[in-house]
Amino acid sequence: MYMTQCLQRTLQQTPDHLATIFGSRRQTYRQFGERVARLAAALQALGMAPGDRVSMFALNSDRYLEYIMGVWWGGGVLNPVNSRWSVPEIVYSLDDCSTGILLVDEHFAALAVGIRNSARQAPLLIYAGEGEVPTGMLGFEQLIAEAAPVEDAGRGGDDLACIMYTGGTTGFPKGVMQSHLNLWSACMPRMVDMPPVRGGRLLHVAPLFHVAGMARALIQFLAGETHVLVPSFDAEGLLHIIERERITETLLVPTMILALLAHPDFDRYDLGSLVRLTYGASPSAGEMVEQLLARLPHLELSHSYGLTEACPVVSSNLPWNHTPEARQSGLSRSVGRGGLGVNVKIVDPHGREVPRGTVGEIIVRGPNIMLGYWNKPEETARALRDGWLYTGDGAYMDEQGYLFIVDRLKDMIVSGGENVYSAEVENVLAGHPAVAMAAVIGIPHEQWGEAVHAVVVRQPGAEVDEAELRQYCREFIAGYKCPKSIEFRDTLPLSAAGKILKRELRKSL
Known part of the structure; x- marks a missing residue:
């Protein structure tokens, strides 16, 4: 149970099947596997020992998939960087698990120098973007071209595969340690419930630094099918x-x-x-x-x-x-x-x-x-x-x-001694044809302790006011659960995974 086994299997059985499509670039699994083995060799030559952490700060691309498989092929551990974080948050995640190598693309190369200068252990920078390699960085393509491919390190089972830092909603982010067995055990049951489409092409839109995006990529690797990628x-x-x-x-x-x-x-x-x-x-x-x-x-x-x-x-x-x-x-x-x-x-x-x-x-x-x-x-x-x-x-x-x-549980609203669960109210609001998105939070109230407050984004061109929505809610849920106040906005603050950031909503009130 090691995550590179699926790549080995595809290289043995269907090496000429299309592996990745990114813009005008297309490569077969034979080409992809060769680049992965060369990248693994280059990372080892730069000092990546078994279990060492390697990060990537980039948008989705075919090179991101090469990073995932290349680090594992060489025996390393992934530490993907959340591209929506600030420099201090990124530096913390790199320092916390002693990450020695950081890959960056053209979208974030300008921030990389500040990250390197701020980190306790300055990471080696590899430019994995388009165009000319910035001064002070090594070139991803040159490293692959000059390296001789190495054999798969074969790390698996309870060996650490990935450290994914959570969003840090309270205090500093936490590094979630995922083993090869953890990832394998998450992907295989999903394939039983929903077998990938045979001969299918999966479009990667969700960021690969997020666990959902990466897990879906791993399922596609397990199936030996084609990945199509867009940056965002x-x-x-x-x-x-x-x-x-x-x-x-x-x-x-x-x-x-x-x-x-x-x-x-x-x-x-x-x-x-x-x-x-x-x-x-x-x-x-x-x-x-x-x-x-x-x-x-x-x-x-x-x-x-x-x-x-x-x-x-x-x-x-x-x-x-x-x-x-x-x-x-x-x-x-x-x-x-x-x-x-x-x-x-x-x-x-x-x-x-x-x-x-x-x-x-x-x-x-x-x-x-x-x-x-x-x-x-x-x-x-x-x-x-x-x-x-x-x-x-x-x-x-x-x-x-x-x-x-x-x-x-921490977001439960207690209004007048009654528990109100925001998702229940959001479900009702989302059922109104004029509502595109809704978020419900508790706000301080002198009489009830907390009052139910809704923030709503209307459907394009739709018209609905506060009174209509409150009346609509009363048809489906108890009066104490209905929003006491509703405000309308054009957008809601979202995390990289598309979740509504309620802490940001609270700050703005």
């Missing part, structure tokens, strides 16, 4: 590449899907090749699903719930739960059931399992669960208890084992 999300560019490259699958967050649906040329593009779309990062996507399937009724939709510590998938709501009947019953609002090999329970504050339909904390156990947090034994002990990962996510489970997320 652009609605028109995405529609164009789906048509041009006959894309079969992709992973998007709801904000991206809504932007596609709102594009005036959406219906002019031939999107018939797209047979499957996975969405995540938002449980309140009911109206979006209706709009999407009205425009592309042939599409297979699936929704996943997970977290970095689970590498990442805990549960999936599969295409058959997006049928008209399932959507009408409310089952499509679930995040699905636990995957193969993943045990899921809902527990009270004492760790005792609660009855079905009762809200509690999701805890998870399985071979996909992280090794722990790098250099943080106390935080590891709080998160991993008796073999279970305590997620901090509030949910309930129905009689069939389907999970329904209600909130991050």
Whole structure:
């Protein structure tokens, strides 16, 4: 169970199959494998020993996939850099796990010198972008051209594969340690539930530095199929590449899907090749699903719930739960059931399992669960208890084992002594045809302690006011759960993974 085995298998069986498409560059698995083996040799020559960390600060590209496989082929450990972080956050992540080599592309080369000068251990810089290599950096292409390929180091099992730093919503970011076995155990059950499309082309839009993007790339490697990459999300560019490259699958967050649906040329593009779309990062996507399937009724939709510590998938709501009947019953609002090999329970504050339909904390156990947090034994002990990962996510489970997320436990609103789960209110708001996105938070209130406050983004061209939305909510949920105040904005602050940053909303109030 080592993550480069899938590349070895494809090189043996289908070496001339198309591996990557990035802009005008196309390469077969034979070409890709040769570059990976040469990159591994170059990194070893630069001092990468088994278990050493190597980072990449870049947008999606074919070179990013070469970095992932090249580091593992050479025996190293990935430490992908969140491209939306500030320089101090990046420096912290590099210093925390003693990263000695940093690859950068043209989008972030200007920041690399400041990072190197600020880091406790100045990393060696490799330029993996387009155009001329900046002064003081080594060239990615030259390193590959001058290196002789090496054999796969074959690190696997419980060997550390990746350190992914979480967003640092409180205090400093935490480095989630993922082993080869963790990643393997996360990908294989997903392939059982949703086998990749045979001969398919997967479009990478989600950033590869994020666990969801990387895990989906690993599944495509396991299948030996084709990766198509774009640097970042652009609605028109995405529609164009789906048509041009006959894309079969992709992973998007709801904000991206809504932007596609709102594009005036959406219906002019031939999107018939797209047979499957996975969405995540938002449980309140009911109206979006209706709009999407009205425009592309042939599409297979699936929704996943997970977290970095689970590498990442805990549960999936599969295409058959997006049928008209399932959507009408409310089952499509679930995040699905636990995957193969993943045990899921809902527990009270004492760790005792609660009855079905009762809200509690999701805890998870399985071979996909992280090794722990790098250099943080106390935080590891709080998160991993008796073999279970305590997620901090509030949910309930129905009689069939389907999970329904209600909130991050720390985000629960207590209004007049009643518990209000923001996801429940957001789900209702998202069902209004004029609402594109909604976020619900608690704000201080003299009488109730906290009041339910909603921040709403309207659908393009739609008109709806506060009174109409409040009345709409009263049709579906109790009065104390309905927003006491609603504000309208053009956009909501989002993380790199497309999740709404509620801490930023609170700061702005």
